[in-house]
Amino acid sequence: MAKLYFYYSAMNAGKSTVLLQTDYNYRERGMATLIYTPSIDDRYERNQVTSRIGLKAAARPFDDGFDFFQDVQREVGANAGMKMCVLVDEAHFLKKQQVEQLCRVADQLGIPVLCYGLRSDFLGEPFEGSQYLLVWADKLVELKTVCHCGKKATMNMRITADGQKVTEGSQIEIGGNDLYISTCRRHFTEPV
Numbered sequence: 001m002a003k004l005y006f007y008y009s010a011m012n013a014g015k016s017t018v019l020l021q022t023d024y025n026y027r028e029r030g031m032a033t034l035i036y037t038p039s040i041d042d043r044y045e046r047n048q049v050t051s052r053i054g055l056k057a058a059a060r061p062f063d064d065g066f067d068f069f070q071d072v073q074r075e076v077g078a079n080a081g082m083k084m085c086v087l088v089d090e091a092h093f094l095k096k097q098q099v100e101q102l103c104r105v106a107d108q109l110g111i112p113v114l115c116y117g118l119r120s121d122f123l124g125e126p127f128e129g130s131q132y133l134l135v136w137a138d139k140l141v142e143l144k145t146v147c148h149c150g151k152k153a154t155m156n157m158r159i160t161a162d163g164q165k166v167t168e169g170s171q172i173e174i175g176g177n178d179l180y181i182s183t184c185r186r187h188f189t190e191p192v
């Protein structure tokens, strides 16, 4: 039976690097991979996943209304007989119904789905996609990174260019001058 995986972490844990390495491994074994990335991510070129260490691969953009089940089913038809695997970058941006569609990709089409994303935003609130992935995934895998104090980082703090913690604003804000750092819970609530 195909499984749905959720690889979650704080920021800067190298999720895209792990995704691209996994993509390489599957392809090396003769499988076809479908990589999806949200179309809201403007940090890099659209239609590709780029990791901070310079790896990249072509990706299919998705927005809120995108139907994963339909898209994967179409690709299955076009690649008859090929083993496939689905990889989702920035999976925290998925909507509830898209997590349901990805479950059906695993259960009805028999295709493994690997999602990579953050658990929470800079206010410590869960992202919609992650909330449902944490409940519906067969396997949860934590990709670890550390806070400046050396403890495991689980939170994402947004800071201004002069180092102040940002405590309001929209969940989806990419680019701009603010930076994100990953911290432990204590340093998220009591920044030093």
Ligand SMILES: [Zn+2]
Residues within 6 Å of the ligand: 147, 148, 149, 150, 151, 183, 184, 185, 186, 187
């Ligand atoms: Zn800390």
